[in-house]
Amino acid sequence: MTNILITGSAGFIGFNLTKDLLSKKGYKIIGIDNFNDYYDVNLKKRRNKILKKFKNYKFFKIDINNDKKILKIFKRYKPNAIFNLAAETHVDRSIDGPESFIKSNILGVFKLLQAFRKFVERNKNSLLIHISTDEVYGDVLTGRSKEEDAYKPSSPYAASKASSDHLVYSYIRTFKIPAIITNCSNNYGPRQHPEKLIPKLIYNILNNKNLPIYGKGKNSREWIYVDDHCEALIKIFKKGKIGNFYNIGSNINVNNINLMKKLLKIIKTTYMIGDNVKIKFVSDRPGHDLRYAINSNKLKTKLNWKPKINLAFGLKKTFEWYYENQKYFLSLNKRDIVNRLGKKR
Numbered sequence: 001m002t003n004i005l006i007t008g009s010a011g012f013i014g015f016n017l018t019k020d021l022l023s024k025k026g027y028k029i030i031g032i033d034n035f036n037d038y039y040d041v042n043l044k045k046r047r048n049k050i051l052k053k054f055k056n057y058k059f060f061k062i063d064i065n066n067d068k069k070i071l072k073i074f075k076r077y078k079p080n081a082i083f084n085l086a087a088e089t090h091v092d093r094s095i096d097g098p099e100s101f102i103k104s105n106i107l108g109v110f111k112l113l114q115a116f117r118k119f120v121e122r123n124k125n126s127l128l129i130h131i132s133t134d135e136v137y138g139d140v141l142t143g144r145s146k147e148e149d150a151y152k153p154s155s156p157y158a159a160s161k162a163s164s165d166h167l168v169y170s171y172i173r174t175f176k177i178p179a180i181i182t183n184c185s186n187n188y189g190p191r192q193h194p195e196k197l198i199p200k201l202i203y204n205i206l207n208n209k210n211l212p213i214y215g216k217g218k219n220s221r222e223w224i225y226v227d228d229h230c231e232a233l234i235k236i237f238k239k240g241k242i243g244n245f246y247n248i249g250s251n252i253n254v255n256n257i258n259l260m261k262k263l264l265k266i267i268k269t270t271y272m273i274g275d276n277v278k279i280k281f282v283s284d285r286p287g288h289d290l291r292y293a294i295n296s297n298k299l300k301t302k303l304n305w306k307p308k309i310n311l312a313f314g315l316k317k318t319f320e321w322y323y324e325n326q327k328y329f330l331s332l333n334k335r336d337i338v339n340r341l342g343k344k345r
């Protein structure tokens with residue numbers, strides 16, 4: 001049996017990675033999440049309820065800042081790998097209140113590293129995979145960021161993630177901990193919080209509301225279906241090289257306005273809804289990067305990985321899930337879906 005510890009297991013990607021591994025043979029998953037008590041607790045509890053149905057899943061409600069409890073769990077379960085997905089993740093919230101991002105994404109990672117460092121003194125075969133984002137590279141107006149490119153984060157969220165990557169790398173270099181850092185592009189798929197762009201658009205289309213778009217809608221992102229990200233992480237666990245960074249992406253960019261048009265077209269032609277929905281330009285996010293784009297050739301050539309799901313198919317699959325599970329939105333606080341966040345200057 002391979003024991004895997006996943007922090008942030010009740011989050012969007014953590015949930016999908018946990019479910020993915022539990023559906024394969026031979027994995028026991030130890031999930032950790034603090035449920036982030038100030039919003040969307042219900043959503044996390046519902047995801048966790050689904051995971052708890054698997055007999056090979058064990059869950060602990062713990063904050064990664066609690067290094068004593070984390071070390072105890074490390075010693076008890078002796079995980080072969082730890083995927084760190086625990087983080088505050090919404091850029092707009094990091095503009096309205098950066099402190100919780102510093103606590104979880106920087107101090108939390110520091111505490112996790114301290115516990116891991118102690119644990120690997122006697123458990124040399126364990127591996128820490130720290131999950132990060134393409135946003136650490138900052139605005140990339142041309143070309144695609146490579147693993148060796150400098151970080152230039154623009155939002156408190158991206159800066160907190162960049163700091164955590166630097167901390168992990170410093171522990172690799174200084175304390176020789178076995179760790180890998182991954183930087184992925186924008187994820188989408190079922191059960192994502194509608195504070196994020198794609199489920200928010202779907203919510204609005206289903207509710208016949210206009211589609212808010214920041215600035216001029218020219219901001220360009222590289223989208224990856226969440227299952228592809230999870231498969232890449234599993235590949236990195238099996239074949240990745242300690243001390244390395246791996247970019248994970250689809251290599252395909254689309255700007256927000258074209259993304260909306262693509263989604264609307266799929267929905268209108270397949271479901272005959274959304275005819276009255278219009279695009280509405282709203283004031284831009286402060287510090288909004290125009291473009292993120294990563295080069296994930298290293299993952300492709302060295303580990304033989306490439307994404308399986310193209311954007312049109314992924315959007316269709318994603319919409320289908322939200323369409324068939326509209327009760328999902330009712331479990332969330334409406335305020336957290338519709339209120340505009342992150343306008344502060």
Ligand code: NAD
Nearest residue numbers: 008010011012013034035036063064086087104132186187
């Ligand atoms: P999410 O917000 O859905 O999930 C994060 C989870 O971490 C939540 O369940 C939250 O309760 C938990 N958490 C937060 N602080 C914690 C703490 N101190 N202790 C324990 N648990 C804590 O986010 P996500 O989209 O699933 O992202 C997961 C990771 O992947 C993050 O590190 C994020 O930076 C990274 N990432 C996300 C994307 C994306 O597009 N969603 C892209 C690239 C990288």
